[in-house]
Amino acid sequence: MSESKLKPEELAGNIKYEPKEKDWLDPSVEFKHGVFNYSGIPKNVEYLQQPNPRKWQPTDKDWQLPENWKQIILEGLRDRLHRFRSLQIFMDICVRCGACADKCHFFLGSGDPKNMPVLRAELLRSVYRNDFTLASKLFGKFSGSRELTVDVIKEWFYYFFQCTQCRRCSVFCPYGIDTAEITLLVRELLNLIGINIDWIITPVANSFRTGNHLGIQPHGFKDSIDFAVDELEQITGIKVDAPINKKGAEILFITPSADYFGTPHYYTLLGYLALFHEIGLDYTWSSYASEGGNFGSFISHDLMKSLNAKIYAEAKRLGVKWILGGECGHMWRVIHQYMDTLNGPADFLEVPVSPVTGTRFENTRSTKMVHICEFTADLIKNNKIKLDKSRNDHRKITFHDSCNPARALGLIEEPRYIIKNVCNNFFEMPENTIKEQTFCCGSGSGLGTDENFEMRMRGGLPRANAVKFVKEKHGVNFLGCICAIDKATLPPLIDYWVGGVDVGGVHELVGNALIMNGEKERTTDLRGEPFSE
Amino acid sequence: MPIFEYKELKIEVDEDGFIQKPEEWNEDIAKALATTEDVAEMSEAHWKIVYYLRDYYKKFGIAPMIRKLCKETGFSLKDIYELYPSGPAKGACKVAGLTKPTGCV
Numbered sequence: 057m058s059e060s061k062l063k064p065e066e067l068a069g070n071i072k073y074e075p076k077e078k079d080w081l082d083p084s085v086e087f088k089h090g091v092f093n094y095s096g097i098p099k100n101v102e103y104l105q106q107p108n109p110r111k112w113q114p115t116d117k118d119w120q121l122p123e124n125w126k127q128i129i130l131e132g133l134r135d136r137l138h139r140f141r142s143l144q145i146f147m148d149i150c151v152r153c154g155a156c157a158d159k160c161h162f163f164l165g166s167g168d169p170k171n172m173p174v175l176r177a178e179l180l181r182s183v184y185r186n187d188f189t190l191a192s193k194l195f196g197k198f199s200g201s202r203e204l205t206v207d208v209i210k211e212w213f214y215y216f217f218q219c220t221q222c223r224r225c226s227v228f229c230p231y232g233i234d235t236a237e238i239t240l241l242v243r244e245l246l247n248l249i250g251i252n253i254d255w256i257i258t259p260v261a262n263s264f265r266t267g268n269h270l271g272i273q274p275h276g277f278k279d280s281i282d283f284a285v286d287e288l289e290q291i292t293g294i295k296v297d298a299p300i301n302k303k304g305a306e307i308l309f310i311t312p313s314a315d316y317f318g319t320p321h322y323y324t325l326l327g328y329l330a331l332f333h334e335i336g337l338d339y340t341w342s343s344y345a346s347e348g349g350n351f352g353s354f355i356s357h358d359l360m361k362s363l364n365a366k367i368y369a370e371a372k373r374l375g376v377k378w379i380l381g382g383e384c385g386h387m388w389r390v391i392h393q394y395m396d397t398l399n400g401p402a403d404f405l406e407v408p409v410s411p412v413t414g415t416r417f418e419n420t421r422s423t424k425m426v427h428i429c430e431f432t433a434d435l436i437k438n439n440k441i442k443l444d445k446s447r448n449d450h451r452k453i454t455f456h457d458s459c460n461p462a463r464a465l466g467l468i469e470e471p472r473y474i475i476k477n478v479c480n481n482f483f484e485m486p487e488n489t490i491k492e493q494t495f496c497c498g499s500g501s502g503l504g505t506d507e508n509f510e511m512r513m514r515g516g517l518p519r520a521n522a523v524k525f526v527k528e529k530h531g532v533n534f535l536g537c538i539c540a541i542d543k544a545t546l547p548p549l550i551d552y553w554v555g556g557v558d559v560g561g562v563h564e565l566v567g568n569a570l571i572m573n574g575e576k577e578r579t580t581d582l583r584g585e586p587f588s589e
Numbered sequence: 590m591p592i593f594e595y596k597e598l599k600i601e602v603d604e605d606g607f608i609q610k611p612e613e614w615n616e617d618i619a620k621a622l623a624t625t626e627d628v629a630e631m632s633e634a635h636w637k638i639v640y641y642l643r644d645y646y647k648k649f650g651i652a653p654m655i656r657k658l659c660k661e662t663g664f665s666l667k668d669i670y671e672l673y674p675s676g677p678a679k680g681a682c683k684v685a686g687l688t689k690p691t692g693c694v
Contacts, residue, residue, distance in 0.1 A: 094604045094605075097603070111590065113604065254691065255691050255692070258691045258692075259691050259692040262691075262692075269691075269692040269693070270651065270690060270691075270692055270693075270694065271650070271651055272649075272651055273649060273650055273651070275648075275649065276649035276650070276651055279649065280653075280654045280657065283654065283656075283657050283660075284656075287656070287660070312693055313692070313693075314692065314693035314694055316654060317654050317655070317690075317694060318654075318655060318693065318694045319655040319656055319659075319666060321693070322654060322655070322656045349692070349693060351692070504693070506605060506675075506679065507604065507605070540693035541693045543693070544693045544694050
């Protein structure tokens with residue numbers, strides 16, 4: 057959409073870390089273009105059988121809430137305080153120490169105090185105090201409590217959709233309060249009265265309808281995979297097999313649908329295909345579970361659960377032994393921290409064993425799902441693939457730890473081990489911006505929309521700043537990552553703040569370096585760009 | 590839903606200006622939508638992309654993979670950004686009357 061956008065210097069120039077004049081208990085917010093997301097379209101809200109489908113936008117004065125909206129929210133909160141012991145603890149335990157205050161990328165990029173994780177949570181906590189604790193009865197407003205009003209609902213929408221559930225703040229919280237859970241629960245409460253965003257609702261509806269969040273139907277899925285197989289043949293001279301819905305395959309492979317739709321995701325797909333062929337993997341794609349991402353996890357436990365269920369259902373139907381997962385971000389949060397209790401135990405599967413190295417992935421004993429970086433790092437460690445690092449010599453590479461694999465799965469060293477084995481030029485960004493302290497792309501959890509562009513650029517500023525640092529210091533020209541949202545949203549972010557750095561997946565780099573048995577003389581990388589002399 | 594008006598045309602669009610009834614698409618609508626995408630004039634190259642997208646959409650109900658669009662029309666991604674400044678998914682698909690892709694794109 058062509059529209060006037062703030063220039064980088066204008067945006068950076070108007071970040072002020074000063075308290076606002078108005079009392080923080082005042083909920084009023086201004087919905088200006090660039091800092092919020094459009095509402096879920098009624099057709100898909102209805103399709104998902106979610107409450108209150110209607111045409112509305114956050115800029116409307118009247119949000120057309122159900123008459124008993126307040127009762128719904130308070131009963132919903134009461135119910136969740138009982139169901140989720142974590143929520144009750146998070147509401148009670150925070151001592152407002154402020155350790156999280158300056159850790160949020162949205163606070164750093166906006167200077168808005170309500171983007172401090174502590175204060176964001178207080179927006180809910182103030183209502184909790186008012187309606188569920190003795191403190192407000194004794195101390196009234198002095199306890200930091202306030203009444204739930206329509207303006208509070210609007211304020212919740214504003215700030216809880218300015219959190220990407222990245223969990224960087226949680227790393228620094230001495231009590232381990234998980235802000236992503238608070239955000240998910242508030243979004244879930246809002247959804248009870250029909251407040252949600254389309255970048256979540258439509259992908260969830262698509263996932264139910266076609267198996268993937270982009271809405272690609274099975275014949276389109278096959279068309280895309282076939283195209284990739286043909287193109288890989290043109291690059292390498294080798295025709296690989298990419299079976300779909302193959303019963304009795306040893307392994308089911310699940311990856312984000314953007315890998316077979318978007319660019320630069322697509323080059324990672326070529327990397328997977330080349331690797332699986334080279335090691336002779338007996339695997340299958342699925343057109344039913346053709347999605348790793350789980351947009352349900354951004355808004356509702358129930359939607360998260362039903363979408364996640366497709367993975368095990370398909371593993372069972374196809375009769376595979378275990379499941380391999382691709383370069384996806386939040387999929388790994390759901391798998392590692394929820395799947396076993398949501399839809400497990402997957403006792404019909406076996407503990408994953410690499411058919412190439414014999415390594416038994418004991419760490420995946422409960423979920424039976426292995427991350428592709430663990431899998432590939434193990435192949436390299438056991439010397440099972442031939443790699444020519446010089447084929448990535450045209451790249452000076454840094455690695456962005458995608459939030460969820462790093463913080464939710466603890467996948468820190470494996471991608472680095474792979475990268476160091478497939479290239480000669482690897483440079484880390486500063487220590488407090490990587491690994492478990494990684495800075496978010498600023499567009500995760502459904503916020504990667506055009507209409508939210510300004511807030512995305514603000515939220516992504518700390519990440520972009522670290523990229524700029526290694527670009528200027530080491531000449532970095534490639535930003536590796538292992539998340540499809542990253543691959544979609546880091547390119548515009550980097551173009552905006554830095555420029556001259558390409559974004560791509562780790563398995564794209566693997567595909568560049570991989571020497572395939574019988575390959576023709578390779579002259580270009582998977583993007584068709586010539587190797588350096 | 591907003592209504593986009595251009596000369597005598599009145600088209601129902603979503604918040605981003607994508608048409609709501611793809612079956613009503615025609616070349617006049619494409620030209621009108623192009624004015625919202627910084628496309629001064631629809632050249633032969635613009636139409637080639639539009640018709641490729643529409644043919645694919647008829648078969649598959651969705652836009653093609655970006656790489657496939659590039660390869661089969663012979664335009665690099667850079668070329669497409671020059672023709673449609675907001676890119677293949679947002680710019681070209683909008684002019685071609687496709688629905689807006691949402692998610693990790």
